[in-house]
Every structure is written in C-alpha cells, then in structure tokens.
Amino acid sequence: MYDNRVSGYLYIAPFLIGLATFTLFPFLASFLLSFSDYQLQDPVEQARFLGLGNYTQMAGDDTFHGSLGVTFLYVFITVPLKLAFALFIAFVLNFKLRGIGFFRTAYYVPSILGGSVAIAVLWRYVFAGDGLINQVLVWAGGEPLNWLGEPAYALFTVVLLRLWQFGSAMVVFLAGLQNIPTDLYEAATIDGAGKAHIFFTITLPLLTPVIFFNFIMQIVQAFQEFNGPYIITGGGPLKSTYLLPLMIYEEAFKYFNVGYAAALSWALFLIIALFTIIAFASAKYWVFYGNEREDGE
Amino acid sequence: MSLISAPRRDVAWIGRFSALLRYAVLIGVGLLMLYPLFWMVAASFKPNHEIFGSAGLWPQEPTMDGVVKGWRTGTEYSFATYLLNSFAFIMPKVLLTVVSSVLVAYGFARFRMPGKQLWFALMVATILLPKSVLLIPQYLMFREFGWLDTYLPLYVPCAFATDGFFVFMVVQFLRGIPPDMEEAAVIDGCNSLQVLWHVVVPVIMPAIISVALFQFMWSLNDFLYPLIYLSSVGKYPVALALKMAIDVTEATAWNQVLAMSTIALLPSLIVFFLAQKYFVEGITSGSVKG
Known part of the structure; x- marks a missing residue:
C-alpha cells in the first residue's frame, strides 16, 4: 500500500543485516573452509588452501559412504511413512465425528514435544534392554530384542521417534481436507461416483498443494535429524545410525577437522538442494493449483 | 458404488459401523502413541525395581524418591x-x-x-x-x-x-x-x-x-x-x-x-x-x- 521505498527498506533492514551476517557470510565461509585444512583449535589465519583435498578424501572415506547410505535409508523410510500415516489419520478424522478436537490435540502433542531431549531420553529407556517395549514383548510371550545394540534395529528406533511426530503434518493435511468445498463431493455423488473414484479424482488432486508443502518440509527436516541419533544411539552400533548431521558435528567439534566437516556440510546442502529443486521442478506435473480461490481472502 | 445404491436402512447401518471403526482406529492409535508419555510420568513415582518389573502404569509402591533425587x-x-x-x-x-x-x-x-x-x-x-x-x-x-x-x-x-x-x-x-x-x-x-x-x-x-x-x-x-x-x-x-x-x-x-x-x-x-x-x-x- 505504501510507495515509500526508503521506509520499506528500513522495515526489512533487520532481515537484510541478518541475512548478510548470519546466513550469506557463513554460507560462503563454509564453502571456502571446505577447501582448507583448517583445524578448530588454530587461529583462523592459519587455514591453508587445500584445493579439492577434502572432497577427494570424501570420495575415499568409508565412514562417509556409510553415513550417506544410512542417511538416505533414514529419509526414504521416514518421509513416505510419516506422510502416508499423517494423511491416513487426517482422513479418519475428517468426518463429522464427535470429539475430533480431542483427537487432533492428542495426536499433535508428540509433535510439540518430540524434538526435545527429554523425549529422546525417554526413547532410550523405552527401547532399552529392560525397557517398556521389551517388557510388553515378554508379557505377550515374545522374546526381548536388543533394540539399541543390534544394527538392524537401532535405526528403526530413530525412525520411530520421527514417525511418532506425524501430528504436525496431519494438522496441515486436515486443514487442507477441510478446505475442499463440499459441493464438489455432493455433485460427484449425484453423478454416481464411488468412494474410491471420488478420492482419486477430487480429494487427492485438490490435496496435492498440501502434500507438496508437507513433502518439502519433511525432506528438509529429515536430512537434518540430529537429536535422535545423538542421544538415543550415539550414532552406533557399528555406525548404523550415524546420520550425516551427526558426522558433521563430530568431525568439527570432536575431531576438530573443520575443513573436512565444512566439505561434508556442503555435500549435505547439495543433496537437500537437489531434492528441493527436483520437487519444485516436478511440481507443475503433479501439483494441482486450481483456479478457485478460497473464500474470505 | 454399492454404498450409494444400497437401500436406506443399510446405509444407516454401514454409517454407524464406519463411525465405530473410525473411533476404534483413533483410540487405538492414540493410546499407542501416548502410552510412552504416561509410562514416563508414572515411572517418575515408582521405585526403580518396579520400573524394570512391569509395563503397567499405576505405581505399587509410590515414592517421591526419583523426583527428589532427580x-x-x-x-x-x-x-x-x-x-x-x-x-x-x-x-x-x-x-x-x-x-x-x-x-x-x-x-x-x-x-x-x-x-x-x-x-x-x-x-x-x-x-x-x-x-x-x-x-x-x-x-x-x-x-x-x-x-x-x-x-x-x-x-x-x-x-x-x-x-x-x-x-x-x-x-x-x-x-x-x-x-x-x-x-x-x-x-x-x-x-x-x-x-x-x-x-x-x-x-x-x-x-x-x-x-x-x-x-x-x-x-x-x-x-x-x-x-x-x-x-x-x-x-x-x-x-x-x-x-x-x-x-x-x-x-x-x-x-x-x-x-x-x-x-x-x-x-x-x-x-x-x-x-x-x-x-x-x-x-x-x-x-x-x-
């Protein structure tokens, strides 16, 4: 509404300063550091240019390859399962049931708490040898499992912590579902369309913008998972939960190899950027932005 | 398809059954999700041997020991x-x-x-x-x-x-x-x-x-x-x-x-x-x- 460009820039000035100081500068600095042999304990002036040294080291680093594999496995299991489950529960909730508000709250609580250290600590005890899950297993007549000590199971506990937080994605799906005009359903029913047909021709296409939003947010978050593996498993056993953010942290702050850690962080950045770009580029083929505008806007 | 063309009484019955099914899913999933939280709160008031001993919630020998020492x-x-x-x-x-x-x-x-x-x-x-x-x-x-x-x-x-x-x-x-x-x-x-x-x-x-x-x-x-x-x-x-x-x-x-x-x-x-x-x-x- 205002045409005063000076005031406009004054209002967004805090953002511009912050962008330059706390985002763009560190972003470029980590790119430069990734070509150096810089060690955390040295003065910054002592950093030496290494060329592609850190990147060739990455190419031959089995720990990095392992971490990369585990990270992809984690993301590819977590994100689709979480989205599918969030969508499923949103569907179950999206009917004129009594107590929908209560269930929505109950399912949302884990998303509020789930990122905390307290919950990661709880998870450790839930899956410990004498923990809750094994007690239930034994009570049901099964054998206790070594959840945190067995490479095949350890990643599963970290995945489950993330799945447990499906509530935030579900709330977004639910809002999307409730935005679909009911006259569309009524018209389809009068035309004799079946439930499955209605789902695939009306509900799903109109929901694609919300699916797209949730997908991007979940992918970006999942690639950055740190608390879960750091606290529940410490990255083990046998590096089976050694996700890339954990490796970056340890390289920088435990082994002091800042140059190498910076290169790893750029690898992670490029992977996330690639997925985001593919998602945005593919959006025009599957995300349906109808010409209807919701009312009240 | 059959749902739409079914006689009226059947629709009401199916509607009630579907609501029941929805509640069963919602309550089941909800309990499964929130149980670890309840367990955590309950364990705060249990002696340690009891935490390892049973997956139940209610403390048999309630104690403030964990809260005080913690x-x-x-x-x-x-x-x-x-x-x-x-x-x-x-x-x-x-x-x-x-x-x-x-x-x-x-x-x-x-x-x-x-x-x-x-x-x-x-x-x-x-x-x-x-x-x-x-x-x-x-x-x-x-x-x-x-x-x-x-x-x-x-x-x-x-x-x-x-x-x-x-x-x-x-x-x-x-x-x-x-x-x-x-x-x-x-x-x-x-x-x-x-x-x-x-x-x-x-x-x-x-x-x-x-x-x-x-x-x-x-x-x-x-x-x-x-x-x-x-x-x-x-x-x-x-x-x-x-x-x-x-x-x-x-x-x-x-x-x-x-x-x-x-x-x-x-x-x-x-x-x-x-x-x-x-x-x-x-x-x-x-x-x-x-």
Missing part, C-alpha cells in the same frame, strides 16, 4: 538452575523474534519497493537451507566476537529476523487482512510506524502469539546450539542437563532421569494446552492459506 541432580546445581538458564535465553529470544518478524513482515506485506521479490525469495530459501552448512562458520564468528560460553549466540541473531519461517507466517497473515483500516489511519495523519503499532499489531495478535509460542517451544527443545556454544555446566539449559544426566547418573536410576524428563516437558505441555488453537492456526497458515 531434582537435586548429580551436579552441584539443582534442576531449578537449569530451568532458569533455559528461560534466561528463551525470553530474549522470543521477544526479539516477535519484534523483528513483525517489522520485517510489515515491510514485505505493505510496501512497494524495488528488489522486494528477490529478498522475499531469499527469505523463503533460508527456511529450506540446512542449518548445518552455517553451523561451523557461525561458531567461528561468535568465537572471534568472544561470545563463546554466553547466551549471546543463542538469541542475538533473532533480532535480525533470521528465522524466515516466522516472517513468512506473519506475512501470510497480513496478506489475508484488507488494508482498509490502515489506509483510513493514514488519511487521519498517522505515519507508518503509528499505523503498525495502533492498527496492525492489534489485528495480527493471533499471528504474533503463534510466533511467540512456536519460538518458545522450539527454543526449549533446542539442543545442538547450546551444545556447541555453552561449556560451563552452571550455564547449561535443561536440554543439556538431561543429556548430562543420562551420561552421569548410575545406569539403574531410571526414575530420577524420567522424573526430570517429565518436569522438562511441563512448560511445553502447559503452554500448549493453554493456547492450542494458536498452534493449529500457526502451523496451517503457511501451507493452506494464500
């Missing part, structure tokens, strides 16, 4: 210190985030200026930028400033609207509000800052509350930044104190650690239940509206 912690500080430490940087963080996000969002939503599109796109891009690529240079920068082992690196960036998500949230909210009232205020002789304070802020209060609540929760959960910036135990927030507790406490004292985890979650739970509608509005504003 609160004392294995360190020279009590858990109260860690709680206060958390609030010592969360409060300025929330305040600075609200002020900077509102100012910047107002600029983006209400001013025409060259280059706006580019800056806005960059702001949205920062939401998707992984934090770990900035982590190391930020650490080195704050080390040069002499800010290590202080709370400054944790909240000073928030004065500069570094959380694009919050700016975006307020911009989306502002876009949904017709500027009629603001224009009337301008005609009455208000400048843009007076309009912001007297007209815009009261109207966008729900968005402001959402921003404050989300920043509060996320900061309480924040672990990685305190982990790299704080080194003296006396400055640790709750998140670091809990991590330390599982490393230090003897392996069998589960009730102490679980009692402290329960207490650590209380501020989030209380705030959430007092203000849950703002959470639902906040989380959906960025995705569904606009």
